[in-house]
Amino acid sequence: MQRRGGLVIGVLVGVLALAAAGCGGGDNSGGSASATTAAPATTAASAAGGGGDNELTLTAQGTAWNTTSFDLKSGSSYTLEVTNKDSIEHNFTFAAGKANQDVEGGEDAKVTFTAPAAGSYPFFCKYHPTAMKGTITVT
Numbered sequence: 001m002q003r004r005g006g007l008v009i010g011v012l013v014g015v016l017a018l019a020a021a022g023c024g025g026g027d028n029s030g031g032s033a034s035a036t037t038a039a040p041a042t043t044a045a046s047a048a049g050g051g052g053d054n055e056l057t058l059t060a061q062g063t064a065w066n067t068t069s070f071d072l073k074s075g076s077s078y079t080l081e082v083t084n085k086d087s088i089e090h091n092f093t094f095a096a097g098k099a100n101q102d103v104e105g106g107e108d109a110k111v112t113f114t115a116p117a118a119g120s121y122p123f124f125c126k127y128h129p130t131a132m133k134g135t136i137t138v139t
């Protein structure tokens with residue numbers, strides 16, 4: 001009697017539990033938060049003095065000016081307030097500055113002009129030019 005040995009192929013299917021290798025969580029050697037300290041800029045902007053006109057005053061009283069000389073800077077603009085304390089009309093004329101301003105009795109008026117080139121110029125009341133006159137010096 002012969003025995004035939006059968007090939008028993010035992011297939012062992014090993015069920016390998018594939019342990020999911022935990023993905024290595026590498027340390028994120030990333031950026032360290034750099035704290036930049038931003039110092040608040042102190043705004044020390046002091047308001048520069050506003051330019052604008054230079055204010056002058058002149059008063060007529062008793063058919064005379066209270067001031068007979070002015071010193072101006074060439075190229076600067078000026079506003080002159082003329083006050084008339086008399087009851088009659090007066091006038092401020094400064095030809096070199098193209099100013100010619102009447103002022104009624106008891107009133108006041110403003111006139112704006114630009115100082116001309118350096119020099120010495122007359123100003124006067126055109127109604128009383130000999131009594132009411134003065135000199136404007138421009139430098």
Ligand SMILES: [Cu+2]
Nearest residue numbers: 090091125128
């Ligand atoms: Cu006058």
